[in-house]
Every structure is written in C-alpha cells, then in structure tokens.
Amino acid sequence: MIIFFTLVRREIKRFLKVVIQTVISPVISSFLYLLVFGVSLGSSVQLKSGIPYLSFLIPGLMVMGLINNAFQNSSSSVVTSKFSGDLEDIRVAPIPHSYIVWAMGLGGIIRGSLVAMVTGLVGMAFHYMQLSEFLWIKHPALLLYFFITGGLMFAFLGIFVAVLANTFDQLSAFSSFILLPLTYLGGVFISIESLHPAWQFVSKLNPLFYLINGFRYSMLGESDIGIGSSILVTLTGVAVTFAMASFSLKKGSFSRW
Amino acid sequence: MNALEVVDVKKTYKDKVAGRPVEALKGVSFSIKPGGIFGLLGPNGAGKTTLIASITTLEEPSSGDIRVFGDSVLSHPLKTKMKVGVVHQEVINTGFFSVSEILDFQSGYYGIYKNKERCDYLMQKLSLYEHRHKKVKQLSGGMKRRLMIAKALVHSPKLLLLDEPTAGVDVGLRESLWKFVYELKNEGVSILLTTHYLEEAEQMCEQVAIINKGELLYNGTPKNMIADYSQKKMILTMKNGNVHQFTESQKLGISDVLAKHHVDINQIQDIKIEEGRLEDAFSKMVAL
Numbered sequence A: 001m002i003i004f005f006t007l008v009r010r011e012i013k014r015f016l017k018v019v020i021q022t023v024i025s026p027v028i029s030s031f032l033y034l035l036v037f038g039v040s041l042g043s044s045v046q047l048k049s050g051i052p053y054l055s056f057l058i059p060g061l062m063v064m065g066l067i068n069n070a071f072q073n074s075s076s077s078v079v080t081s082k083f084s085g086d087l088e089d090i091r092v093a094p095i096p097h098s099y100i101v102w103a104m105g106l107g108g109i110i111r112g113s114l115v116a117m118v119t120g121l122v123g124m125a126f127h128y129m130q131l132s133e134f135l136w137i138k139h140p141a142l143l144l145y146f147f148i149t150g151g152l153m154f155a156f157l158g159i160f161v162a163v164l165a166n167t168f169d170q171l172s173a174f175s176s177f178i179l180l181p182l183t184y185l186g187g188v189f190i191s192i193e194s195l196h197p198a199w200q201f202v203s204k205l206n207p208l209f210y211l212i213n214g215f216r217y218s219m220l221g222e223s224d225i226g227i228g229s230s231i232l233v234t235l236t237g238v239a240v241t242f243a244m245a246s247f248s249l250k251k252g253s254f255s256r257w
Numbered sequence B: 001m002n003a004l005e006v007v008d009v010k011k012t013y014k015d016k017v018a019g020r021p022v023e024a025l026k027g028v029s030f031s032i033k034p035g036g037i038f039g040l041l042g043p044n045g046a047g048k049t050t051l052i053a054s055i056t057t058l059e060e061p062s063s064g065d066i067r068v069f070g071d072s073v074l075s076h077p078l079k080t081k082m083k084v085g086v087v088h089q090e091v092i093n094t095g096f097f098s099v100s101e102i103l104d105f106q107s108g109y110y111g112i113y114k115n116k117e118r119c120d121y122l123m124q125k126l127s128l129y130e131h132r133h134k135k136v137k138q139l140s141g142g143m144k145r146r147l148m149i150a151k152a153l154v155h156s157p158k159l160l161l162l163d164e165p166t167a168g169v170d171v172g173l174r175e176s177l178w179k180f181v182y183e184l185k186n187e188g189v190s191i192l193l194t195t196h197y198l199e200e201a202e203q204m205c206e207q208v209a210i211i212n213k214g215e216l217l218y219n220g221t222p223k224n225m226i227a228d229y230s231q232k233k234m235i236l237t238m239k240n241g242n243v244h245q246f247t248e249s250q251k252l253g254i255s256d257v258l259a260k261h262h263v264d265i266n267q268i269q270d271i272k273i274e275e276g277r278l279e280d281a282f283s284k285m286v287a288l
Helices: A002-017 A019-044 A053-084 A086-092 A097-131 A140-164 A168-185 A197-203 A207-220 A227-251 B048-055 B077-083 B099-109 B116-125 B141-153 B171-186 B198-204 B222-229 B254-260 B278-287
Strands: B004-014 B021-032 B037-041 B063-068 B084-087 B159-163 B190-194 B207-212 B215-220 B231-238 B243-249 B268-274
Touching: A002 A019, A002 A053, A002 A097, A002 B099, A019 A053, A019 A097, A053 A086, A053 A097, A053 A140, A053 A168, A053 A207, A086 B099, A097 A140, A097 A227, A140 A168, A140 A207, A140 A227, A168 A207, A207 A227, B004 B048, B021 B048, B021 B063, B021 B207, B037 B048, B037 B198, B048 B063, B048 B084, B048 B159, B048 B190, B063 B077, B077 B084, B084 B141, B099 B116, B099 B141, B116 B141, B141 B159, B141 B171, B171 B190, B171 B198, B198 B222, B198 B278, B207 B222, B207 B278, B215 B222, B215 B278, B222 B278, B243 B254
Parallel strands: B021 B215, B037 B190, B037 B207, B084 B159, B159 B190
Antiparallel strands: B004 B021, B004 B063, B207 B215, B231 B243, B231 B268
16 A cells, blocks of 8 residues: 555645645636626526526536546646656556556545635635525535546546647647536536527536536535436446546556657 | 576567557567676667566567566566666656655655665765755756666665666766666676666676667677677787787687787787777677
C-alpha cells in the first residue's frame, strides 16, 4: 500500500502546489456562474417543476466543477509527467497499472470534490441570501455516491485521453469538442423538460445527463430521470472508463513529449 | 547467476513517418556478471536506448527474453524492477517538487516508507544535500544528472543502468560521477552503462559490447577488442637520422615487427610505440 499512497500523495501535493490554478480559479468561475445565471437571470426563469432556478443550478455547477477538475487533474498529471520524464520513472518502478489508475482517480475525486464542495457552499450561501432558506441536501449518501462515481469516471477518462494524446492540441481538442458540449448539453443549466422531444432523446444518450440528474436528485429530491437509471449509468461509466484508462497505460506510449 | 541476460532480443516497430517496419534490435544476446561494469557502446541510433528501454519494460521486445538475476522481465516485471535502477538519457525536468520530495516519492514507488537516511546519504554523496529544498528547474544541468542518479539508487538496486549519464556534463563532474560509479561497483552493484566517451569505457569497463544498427558486433573485454580490431603505431628513429613508421597488429610484439620489416636492431636509436585504443577498434568495427 506504500506505493499506492505515495502515488496518491504525489497527486494531491501536485495540485496543491498550484492551488490558485487548480482550485481557486474554478471556484471563481462557478461563483460567477451562480451570480450571473443563478442570482441575476435566475429570478426570471420559471421551471415546470416549480423549483427555483438557483436551487436547480447549484447541483449542476457542482457536477461541472467535479468532472472538469477530476478530468484536468489526471490529464494534466499525465501530460506534465510526459514532459518532465516522471512517467518513465513511474513506468520503470514496480507499480501495477491498477495502482496508477486508482491513485489518479482518487486524486481526481479529491480535487474535483474540493471544487464542487466549495461551489456548493457558495451556492448555498447565495441560496440563503436570495431565497431566505437553507438548501438542505435531501439524500447525502446518494450525493456521496455520485461524487465518487462522477469523479472517478472523469479522472479515468483524463488518464485515457492524456496517455493516448500526442500533443497538447489533441488534449485540448477533446476538452473543447467533446467534454464541454457534453457538459452543457447534459443539463447543467437547463432541464430537458423544456426541450423538444427529439432533443430530449439526444440528451438521454449523454452519460453526463444521468450524473447531473443523479446529483440533482441527491440534493433536491427532483430530477428529469429515475434515480435507478442514474446509478446504473454512472456505475457503468466508471467500469468502462476504468477499462479505457487501464488499456491506455498498457498500450500507450510513455515516451517524453 | 548472471546479473543480466539478454537472450536473442528482437525489436521491430513501425516507422511513423515512412510507415515501414524498422528493426531496432536484431537478435541481441549477451550477459553481465554480477558486480562488474559492462559498457554497451554504439553510434547514435544503434539500439542502445531501445535495449535499455526493453530491460526496464518501457518497451516490449518483439521476441527473445531478458532476465535480471534469473527472473524474466517479461513474465515477472514487478520482481525484476525492484532489482533495477535506471538513469535515463534525457534529463528530468519536474516542475512541481523539490529534490528531497522527488527522492521521497521515488522511494515510495519502490514500497519504501521513510527512507530519509538513504536519501540523505545519496544527496550528500552526490553533493545535492545543500540543494535539497530547491525545485528541479532551479538546478544546473549537472545537478539534474546527479539527481537522476540519486533517484535510481534510492532502493539500493542490484543492477544499475546508466544511459549516457555523462552526456553534456563537464569534465570535473564526469570524473566525480565515475568515481561514484566505481564505489557502487565496489559495493557489489552490477552496472551497465552506455557512453560516447570511449576512453572512459576503456578505463572503466571490464567487458564491452558493441552494437550497431541493432546488431551485436562484439562482446568481450576492451583489451581483447583493442587487440583484435586496432593497430599500434611504431615509430623508429634510426642512428643515421632516418625515421620509420610502421602500423601493425596489436598482437605483434616489437621483435616481430622489426623482423617483418628487416630492421637491424643495432641501428635503432629510439622506439616510440602508440598503442591501439578502444576508439580505433570501435571505429574500425562500426565501419565494417
């Protein structure tokens, strides 16, 4: 276990060394989203479910913080290691691939959760100021489950993409053309009940939709989809992305950029 | 039991630019006895780094086997990795961590918790102790090289692989590094090194292997290699002032050369002999 915890320690120390970039900056982005969309524009948005838009937005922003930072943590860890040559050190040491995958996964969860929790706390403060009531978490155990599965899924995905990427451009293309649209179309800012049935169908093909709605159900007790589907899809997502990350470490290049 | 056995190792990969297969290693075999210094020599692109990458599992050979103290790196990679330390050719450039943090993590990668004593010893030995709080980017090129050596030694490996450890390093540091390598050898560590400084290889290595274009051209002692592949130069100054210069096989003695060229020994005023060098033998072998 020393090997595993060394890898985890390294992951955490790495992102804490650049805490402004890795934690504070995404929290400020979420703060601005809350202020602009939740507080300023939110009062004029009426959801069919009757939930205040600010309440609706908070879980979505928390998921966005969680997955973006989990993904960035593992992918930047791999990429900077490719540059520095650290990845070769890890590869030549007696470290099973599963340790690397789980350690980076755990690192991703920790950073992602940190951002998501601070976002949630800021959101709750806004919620109290705006609506004069606390936003109580309806299902804390479920929320923990979605923190873990969401963080792991995107941390594993980050490993897969970063190991197979040959340039920064490829990594950035994945974030811009795949991750970002999936996040926005997964229901961070909108409920699919307001969409045309065709778009509702498309949204249901997006695994992030299930994660976001799982989060929303855990916090508000309401979601666009049954909680069973959210649990099943996120669990499958973790298994699939774990396999992808393991495959990339086995077959991908460890050589330096 | 040999420290390292390389058995008919072949490595073929696809050239990304040309799209055709390239044979980086064409059935290389050799072995290293425990506690010795073995020089793996060859021009750039000969296959040395590919071979080291195969020993350390960074590359998987297309066929053949590599054994470290009897264990195959292909079937027991985790076991063999514990016995091997490697200093890569390219200098590390980790941006986040200090020297002592890097050595601490490196120890952890080998399952060693609280390895301060060993890390402090290595930092002191390699003149890094006073720089232990500096980040890698604050170190000079020579310090980075020394840090790489310290990293490779945190787990006290039985086999140390040094891939051109003195490339781009000044003379003073080179001398101190080689001195340290000798100390490691005396402690019983088996060492495989690649270097372009053939003079150093000649002095340091008990055994050398020459590799070129993926093929093993020679495996033996530097002395035998010089004898087999280089020539010595004999310059005779005669009593009448004439100077004769003969280039002959290392294997011929002075009397053999004089007899061959019908030189009267009584007419000789002075003899100068320039012995063949490993560099000459290497150049001849690689050019063949």
